[in-house]
Amino acid sequence: MTAIPEPELSFGIGAVSRLTGIPLDTLRIWERRYHMVTPMRTEDKKRQYSRSDLTRLSLIKQLVDLGHAISAVAALSEEALRERLQVHQDRPQPVSADGRRLRVLVQGNALPFLVGYWKNEWDDIEITGSHVSYADFEKDAIGLKPDVLVLEMPALQADRVAQLQGLAMQSGAKRTVVVYSFGMSALLERLRQDGIPTLRSPVTAEALAQACRIDGRATLPRPLALPTAGEALPPRRFDDATLSAVTRLPTSIRCECPQHLADLLFRLNAFEAYSADCENRNEADAALHAHLHRETAKARVLLEDALEHLVRCEEIDLAAVQALA
Numbered sequence: 001m002t003a004i005p006e007p008e009l010s011f012g013i014g015a016v017s018r019l020t021g022i023p024l025d026t027l028r029i030w031e032r033r034y035h036m037v038t039p040m041r042t043e044d045k046k047r048q049y050s051r052s053d054l055t056r057l058s059l060i061k062q063l064v065d066l067g068h069a070i071s072a073v074a075a076l077s078e079e080a081l082r083e084r085l086q087v088h089q090d091r092p093q094p095v096s097a098d099g100r101r102l103r104v105l106v107q108g109n110a111l112p113f114l115v116g117y118w119k120n121e122w123d124d125i126e127i128t129g130s131h132v133s134y135a136d137f138e139k140d141a142i143g144l145k146p147d148v149l150v151l152e153m154p155a156l157q158a159d160r161v162a163q164l165q166g167l168a169m170q171s172g173a174k175r176t177v178v179v180y181s182f183g184m185s186a187l188l189e190r191l192r193q194d195g196i197p198t199l200r201s202p203v204t205a206e207a208l209a210q211a212c213r214i215d216g217r218a219t220l221p222r223p224l225a226l227p228t229a230g231e232a233l234p235p236r237r238f239d240d241a242t243l244s245a246v247t248r249l250p251t252s253i254r255c256e257c258p259q260h261l262a263d264l265l266f267r268l269n270a271f272e273a274y275s276a277d278c279e280n281r282n283e284a285d286a287a288l289h290a291h292l293h294r295e296t297a298k299a300r301v302l303l304e305d306a307l308e309h310l311v312r313c314e315e316i317d318l319a320a321v322q323a324l325a
Contacts, residue, residue: 010040010048014260018247020058021204023267024260027057034074036060052078058204059085065199065207104212105144106130107137108152109240110201110266111179118205125209132241141171148212149176152201155274156183161191177211179203181270201270234297237304238265246307246316258316261307268303272296 017024030036037056039047049057059081063073066085073081102125106115112130119127128146131137141149149171151164161178168176178191179199191198197211238246246262275293 010050011054013039013047013049016049016054016057018259019054020061021202021207022057022061023202023263030060030070030074034070036074056081061204062206062210065203066210101126102148102212103128103144103146104148104150105137105140105146105173106150106152107134108132108150108179109154110244111150111152111203113241113244114205115208118208121205122209125212138167141167141173145172147174149173150179150208150212151176152179154181154270154272155277156180156187156198157277158187158190161187161196165194165196175212177208179208181267182274234301236269236300238262238307240266240269258307258310261303261310265300265303265307268296268300272300 011019013024013027016022017027020027022030031039037049037053039049039053042048056078059078060070060073063081063084064070068084073084076084101123104125105128106112107130109132112132115127115130119125128144129137129140131140137151140146149164149168151160153160156178164176164178167173175195175197177197177199179201181201183198188198199207199211243262243265247259272293275289275296
């Protein structure tokens with residue numbers, strides 16, 4: 001009797017986005033512009049990705065996170081992608097002369113929760129602590145003397161980066177890594193010149209690990225005054241820990257709306273913070289950024305309403321979700 005082969009496993013675009021860390025909009029743009037994969041289409045025109053597509057996209061995302069231009073790697077074969085990635089992996093890994101595991105301390109809103117899931121994947125990295133509170137992060141940095149400090153911020157802020165550099169020198173950390181959602185190119189270039197790896201969120205476990213392993217150099221911080229935030233706006237109803245927990249919930253909705261809404265709120269929250277801290281050249285700039293900040297907050301409120309409605313329809317116990325967070 002001839003065995004019937006099992007159908008090839010395929011993935012929807014939402015699953016591919018979460019598994020690779022590539023935002024949905026970015027994934028669509030990369031496909032359209034660089035033709036790096038050609039997903040199949042279902043009868044209702046929805047994308048379906050093969051396992052080889054998923055592997056290829058994951059390799060490309062890791063290389064982009066490590067500083068390669070998407071235009072330079074999009075057309076490479078899977079073998080060539082792996083060769084480029086191997087160049088990074090062949091770099092000397094341990095920071096300390098005795099070859100012990102890298103001791104990494106993490107601070108942020110969503111990243112500490114993700115690191116909690118990833119830490120078992122790393123053989124050469126030990127997470128000595130992960131904090132939402134910067135005060136706790138600062139205390140552990142001085143007390144535990146980690147090798148690497150990782151700071152997550154929704155919007156790149158020069159004063160916070162300078163604060164991190166100062167803390168690195170005070171604690172003796174050999175390198176610092178910054179994970180961000182939005183930032184000005186001038187500040188990103190300054191960080192690059194200072195030897196500070198930057199990763200744009202969402203990041204993958206491998207990209208973060210590689211950034212922690214890249215050799216960096218400590219330099220004196222360059223102070224830069226930024227304007228303060230504008231007018232008071234409606235407070236957030238969902239913190240990052242709750243949103244992170246929502247993205248991990250099972251759902252009866254096939255289109256994965258809870259996860260997508262939570263992801264949109266992550267991004268709106270990040271841009272809301274970014275627009276409040278943008279550098280202003282004049283009064284017109286200040287008025288524009290205040291307007292963007294206010295309108296982004298309005299959009300956030302609408303999406304929070306939508307998520308609350310969806311939670312009710314799905315009969316999700318938010319108290320239980322917050323307990324998981």
